Amino acid sequence: MVFPAILDKLSQLFKISINIDKSTHIQINSNNKITDKYIFFEDDNVLSINLNQLSSEEKEQLRQILQNSVDNGVPLLEENARERTEDIFLKEHSSEETDVLGFFKGKIPDDDYTALRASLYLRSRFKERATRPVIDELKMEIIQKYGRRGRNISDLCSAGYFDALKEIAENLHKNTFLEFYEEIVGKGAFTIFVSERTTSKQLIQDINKRITTNRRYGGTGILQIHGIGRKNIETIKIAMDDIEEIFQNITLNTRLDNRVMVVTIKF
Structure with missing residues (x-):
């Protein structure tokens, strides 16, 4: 969707006339005290939208317009374009x-x-x-x-x-959760996160690549594997059996707590 088409969609949604020859900006507000859905400053080509007064259907249409503007590099929003689009999408969908x-x-x-x-x-x-x-x-x-x-x-x-x-x-x-959270988020560069889409074969290949690269560039010599839930834990267990056969001189330290498995590989 190119610029004129985006502005045309906005004009149709709010039944206003937008001058496509002038720079157009949108302000997003959430004000329960104001009953107007929008205020259009025609001289400046600025549209101030009050999200709280829009229907779900109108919010969806606006979300699509803003999403298309961001995806196509059309700077309609005055600031925080991506964040505003995220908010509208996530709150409504x-x-x-x-x-x-x-x-x-x-x-x-x-x-x-x-x-x-x-x-x-x-x-x-x-x-x-x-x-x-x-x-x-x-x-x-x-x-x-x-x-x-x-x-x-x-x-x-x-x-x-x-x-x-x-x-x-x-x-x-x-405090316990924050320690656990920081360990995962802060050490992510040395961690593999196993999801339900991860197969044991994929995990083995990823571990192999990480260890090989780490050794080549003199890395930390530590790699952590994280899995949450029965399926992911089983995937890790299967992969670890093969990893011990593939690599010599490595040690595995496994911790299982509250459906969370963390395997620390030292090599």
Whole structure:
């Protein structure tokens, strides 16, 4: 969807006349005290939208318009374009994602929380079968903005770990959970996160590659494998049997606690 088409969609949604020859900006607000759905400043070509007064159908249409504008590099929103689009999408479309976000609000560092929101949005777009360039761009934005922790959070989110971490956090003291959380997120560069889509063969190949690369470049000599849930734990167990045969002079330390398996490989 190119620029004129995007503006045409906005004009139809709010029944306004937008001057396509002028720069157009959108402000997103959530104000219960204001009953207007929007205010259009025609002279400046600025559209101020009040989300709280829009119907679910209108929010969905707006979400699609903003999503297309971001995907096509059309800067309609004045600031935080991606974050605003994420908010609209997640609030209106997935109770699963909003449950996760609501639960971790205030429980993890603020930057991690924002990275989690972006990662949940990325996961949702993937489920929607967004094009590969769009997915790659979203992932790269997370990495560029939040660094290694952002990459780890994105990988954890894609593997469904935050859904499982929510259940674990409910049964752990806050400080204990934060220690566990930091170990996973902070050490992600030396960790493999096993998801339900991971086969034992894929896991063996990944471990093999990580150990070989680590040895070649004089890395830490430590690799951790994390799995949550019965299926993932079984995948790890099968892979470990083969890993011990493939590699000489390695030691395995296995910890199983509350449906979480962590295998530390020293080599």
